Amino acid sequence: MSQRVARKRGERVRAILTTAAELLGERGYEDVSLEDVAERLDVTKGSLYYYFASKDELVTAAIETLGTDWTDRLEALPVAGPPAERLRALLREHIRIAVREYPAALRLFLVPDDWPAEQQARIKALRRRHDGVFRAVVEEGLRSGEFAVVAVGPTLQAMHAAMSQAPVWVRGEEQIDQLADTLMRLVRA
Amino acid sequence: MSQRVARKRGERVRAILTTAAELLGERGYEDVSLEDVAERLDVTKGSLYYYFASKDELVTAAIETLGTDWTDRLEALPVAGPPAERLRALLREHIRIAVREYPAALRLFLVPDDWPAEQQARIKALRRRHDGVFRAVVEEGLRSGEFAVVAVGPTLQAMHAAMSQAPVWVRGEEQIDQLADTLMRLVRA
């Protein structure tokens, strides 16, 4: 395949994934049909199968796109300053993304046990990377004595759960701040 | 309708709701069909329509049953002792129920926006009562100065989110304790 064609294909795939990620983030797995994705892209269902072998594969790739994009934005935040400040910034940005762009994203990471192993693995890897961003800051704070936790794992899980479910009730900037500050208590020394 | 008949009907309805609540708590909305419910009850699908006008209505009522049952069990815990002790007991019991009995319950409370208004309202009311159990203890602790929070609302939301999503990763008693202790930090003075 020529370079030009490969690039074209990459663009096409990216367009599909972006669209699918949007829809999935808005409505969740069960409420998005391939017809929906195809329609928003103005192509037919059949075309999607030219790029992806099944709905699950498309969805997995889209979740990866969504998750990677999300993590990228978190990693793009400034890395200077004390851990507390950086963690609060991460929390706020995460909540903002969840509330504004991916209200249904939570469900996507609750992968059913009966998914193909490969796809479960991919999503778990994604979660791990995403997690890593927070974990790094938390551990830094722990080392410097600025933070204290019961255990790192449950702390991060609690943070993520709270942030991901935020779209259900958070309205407005003020609540975002309150939630972020509330979660900061989980690590305060 | 005679009293006897009304009672009979009530029993029947209760049986349906209990069964539906079980299944919904196990698998979530999309993975439970009316056929599943009917089969576990040893009844036909058609019969369910005698008691409920639609799947959504049945599901709403079942969620109510599940939620009420859940709240009842929390309210049955001892009410004596300092707020911290009582709150920790509530957290542990809540997590235990989530992990052991209703692993898919979380999704049930993420009601899609396009549900009929009446049913959204019912589920919200349910959540409010459920919330109340925790809120009461938290507010008591705040009054006595034993607790401190950023804001009560976000604190409770964060707790619930973390507990509800626990089935995804919690394994074993130790992790339950760790999560409960972690969440206690949200209110510690």
Next chain:
Amino acid sequence: MSQRVARKRGERVRAILTTAAELLGERGYEDVSLEDVAERLDVTKGSLYYYFASKDELVTAAIETLGTDWTDRLEALPVAGPPAERLRALLREHIRIAVREYPAALRLFLVPDDWPAEQQARIKALRRRHDGVFRAVVEEGLRSGEFAVVAVGPTLQAMHAAMSQAPVWVRGEEQIDQLADTLMRLVRA
């Protein structure tokens, strides 16, 4: 389920199987869609799924119907007289059924290896019974010294293959007789 209802259901199932068997006998597995079956029955596809869990299951049951019907007719032939006479009668009847009623039946018994085990087993059982009718007569002739064969298995296989494929070229009564007489040579002493 009441007796009356059970009988009704049985009739319905029988109607479906008969229709499916007809179509399968005419056109073979790949060229019969559930839509075809449904249409000839004047019902919707969905209804078929009320009685059968999948196309394979319906097809297997239909093949069983077809095969059983076929075998029944062979077994209904007179059992008196010398083996040679009876075998020739069997051959002629078999060819007649194949040519007139089930031109595509051959393919149905060429079950792909990737069929569910249960269904493969059912069809094999069917073939065994069908085979048994011929085998009995052949073995009787062998015992009486009227027949002689190289080996019973290949002899029966050859007979069946030739008869089943007859629809492709047999036209008219005369060819039926010729084929039957030709196949008689396989056992003549």
Next chain:
Amino acid sequence: MSQRVARKRGERVRAILTTAAELLGERGYEDVSLEDVAERLDVTKGSLYYYFASKDELVTAAIETLGTDWTDRLEALPVAGPPAERLRALLREHIRIAVREYPAALRLFLVPDDWPAEQQARIKALRRRHDGVFRAVVEEGLRSGEFAVVAVGPTLQAMHAAMSQAPVWVRGEEQIDQLADTLMRLVRA
């Protein structure tokens, strides 16, 4: 078209046909998609349409290739010796090819009635030539008095049917011999 170009084209066509014939012989018409053929050739589906106007046309041509190849191999057998010996050799070779190389070939010759007339004709012609190889030996045996049959046509049809369906049940060299010997009975004087 220059000679060189024509030769190139011929080679390409031959490669396609050989590959298609292989696949068809292995799996049959319905279980071979153009994608399969293209993939095994390391070419795209679109290219096939440059050489063939439709799947049916490609398949017909491939069947011709397969049939011709098959017949060629039969014709390559020694032509000396008594007809009985030669016929047995033909039978054994035919069965061997069917069992080892073209297990699904039988179905290919059961051409559906709704195929375009031209293609039906081509396949029939093919069968006639294939048939001719056996017919010649049988007729020679008849003339010499070594063989006797009820009628030549049905005899040949029965032989072919039995041999073609052999892949379904024949396992091992011994069964090949038994089937060949069994079929020899069809012509024995």
Next chain:
DNA sequence: CATGAATGAGGTTTCATTCAT
């Protein structure tokens, strides 16, 4: 009250075919 039957809309998937490049 409850059942068995039937429906119909919608979902995922496959694949022969077309076509601009």
Next chain:
DNA sequence: AATGAATGAAACCTCATTCAT
């Protein structure tokens, strides 16, 4: 000559819902 892309029809299957009995 060949490719990558796209299409659209048709296949199998699921399930909430309706209804006569």
